[in-house]
Amino acid sequence: MWKYLSKRVILSLFTLLVILFVSYILLRLAPGDPTKSSFLGENAANNSSPSGEKGAFAVNKSLREKLHLDKNPLLGFLYWMNGVVLHFDFGDSATVDKGRPVTRLIMERLHITLRLNILAAILIYVLAIPLGIHSAIFQGSRTDKVLTFFLFLLYSLPGFWAALMLQAFFCEGGKFPIFPLKGLPAPDYLGKTVFQGFFESARYYILPVFCLSYAGFAGLSRFARAGMIEVIKQDYIKTARAKGLPDYLVVFKHAFRNALITMVTLFAELLPGLVAGSIIIEYVFSIPGMGSLSMMALASRDIPLVMALFAFGSALTLAGIIFSDILYVIVDPRINFDTRS
Numbered sequence: 001m002w003k004y005l006s007k008r009v010i011l012s013l014f015t016l017l018v019i020l021f022v023s024y025i026l027l028r029l030a031p032g033d034p035t036k037s038s039f040l041g042e043n044a045a046n047n048s049s050p051s052g053e054k055g056a057f058a059v060n061k062s063l064r065e066k067l068h069l070d071k072n073p074l075l076g077f078l079y080w081m082n083g084v085v086l087h088f089d090f091g092d093s094a095t096v097d098k099g100r101p102v103t104r105l106i107m108e109r110l111h112i113t114l115r116l117n118i119l120a121a122i123l124i125y126v127l128a129i130p131l132g133i134h135s136a137i138f139q140g141s142r143t144d145k146v147l148t149f150f151l152f153l154l155y156s157l158p159g160f161w162a163a164l165m166l167q168a169f170f171c172e173g174g175k176f177p178i179f180p181l182k183g184l185p186a187p188d189y190l191g192k193t194v195f196q197g198f199f200e201s202a203r204y205y206i207l208p209v210f211c212l213s214y215a216g217f218a219g220l221s222r223f224a225r226a227g228m229i230e231v232i233k234q235d236y237i238k239t240a241r242a243k244g245l246p247d248y249l250v251v252f253k254h255a256f257r258n259a260l261i262t263m264v265t266l267f268a269e270l271l272p273g274l275v276a277g278s279i280i281i282e283y284v285f286s287i288p289g290m291g292s293l294s295m296m297a298l299a300s301r302d303i304p305l306v307m308a309l310f311a312f313g314s315a316l317t318l319a320g321i322i323f324s325d326i327l328y329v330i331v332d333p334r335i336n337f338d339t340r341s
Contacts, residue, residue, distance in 0.1 A: 008325065012318040019314045020307065021077055027303055028073040034094050034301040035060040035069060067094060067303055080307065090311070091304030096296045102308040105293065112184065113282070113289035119205060120213035128217045129263070132224025137251065139229060147221075155218035163211045163284040170207065179203050182286035211281045223266060227259035234258075257331065264327045272316040 063069075068076035083089040090102045097105055131151075135144045168174050171181040185201045231237065232255050240250045282291035290309075297305040 005322065005325070008322050012322060016311075016314050016318060020081075020311060023310045024077045024080065024303075024307060025073050027301070027306060028069075028076065030301070032301050033069075034303060035063040035067065063094060067091075069303075080304075084311070090308040093302055093305050095300035095302045096293070096305055102302075102305045105305065106290070106308060106312065109289050109293050112287065113291065116205065116208055116212060116282075116287070116289065117278075119209045120216070123209060123213045124217045124220055128221035129224050132221040133228055133251065133256065135221070135225040136228030136232065139225075151218040151221055154214050155222075157214070159211055159215065159278065160280045160284060162214070163207070163281055166207050166211070167284070179207050184287060208281055208285050208287060211284075212278050220263065220266060223262050224259065227262040228255060231255045231259045260331045261328065264324055264331055267320070267324055267327065272313050272320060 068079045071079070080091070083091065092098075093100050093102050093105060131147060135147050138144050167181060170176050170178050172179075173181060180203060183204065185204045232251075237250060237255055240254050241247075279291040279295050281287075282289045283295060286292075293305075294309050296302070297309060
């Protein structure tokens with residue numbers, strides 16, 4: 001197993017390098033220049049350098065050298081990789097928060113996105129798996145048909161539309177002003193009980209977490225249903241039932257564990273989602289997380305920040321795939337990586 005995993009890690013590092021190279025080249029070839037005064041702000045054009053040059057031109061020249069935009073894309077990528085590999089330095093923000101290290105900007109927002117997406121992931125798995133198992137056991141029943149219709153309806157709803165509709169009906173200024181319209185709770189809970197603090201925080205998280213989870217919940221429940229249906233038709237399930245084992249033991253001990261392979265495969269997408277967040281949902285609810293940071297970085301062509309976000313997202317995607325491979329062995333002991341080429 002260790003030999004197989006070492007090969008996968010080496011292959012993942014090579015894949016990550018290719019992803020970052022292609023991403024950097026596309027950023028450099030895309031129209032727009034982050035060093036122009038339109039990106040830097042109007043105040044840059046109003047200043048003058050000591051040599052009498054316009055402030056915008058002076059700033060552009062120094063910033064282009066700092067971002068290695070004065071070099072061809074291949075050399076620029078090598079300079080960027082040199083700072084990342086040797087010093088773990090992803091550079092400073094060029095436009096979003098000019099001059100601040102991009103790693104600090106990411107760390108300031110990472111905990112917000114992690115909190116939202118961990119809650120969403122827990123909600124997805126806690127609700128989707130039991131419903132998927134129930135639909136598989138009672139396949140073709142009225143309950144199964146109603147659940148199938150309802151879940152496919154949920155899966156088809158665009159996230160931004162659902163968020164806007166929920167704001168219009170259930171947020172401040174709407175018909176039923178139960179939840180706050182935007183933002184996150186203030187950290188000041190002085191003079192409040194534990195229950196009051198929890199309730200106040202929950203009011204801010206319920207709608208964003210629901211919008212982040214409902215599509216994944218609907219999709220995962222269908223995968224769980226399909227996996228269980230395939231397993232319960234196997235001969236060993238019929239044999240277990242013929243021995244007189246209780247239904248709950250047959251379902252959860254024999255069938256469910258073998259149906260986990262499908263859900264483990266989908267788990268590979270969880271890690272990058274936890275950090276990447278949802279750009280649309282965070283934007284609609286004005287949540288200062290990784291999604292809104294990604295949106296600002298792409299809109300302003302902040303190359304160091306965009307590359308750092310690409311690097312973290314790609315690394316987590318590849319790590320999720322390797323983690324899924326490890327889970328395969330835990331879920332199904334018949335899988336043996338030592339025999340794979």
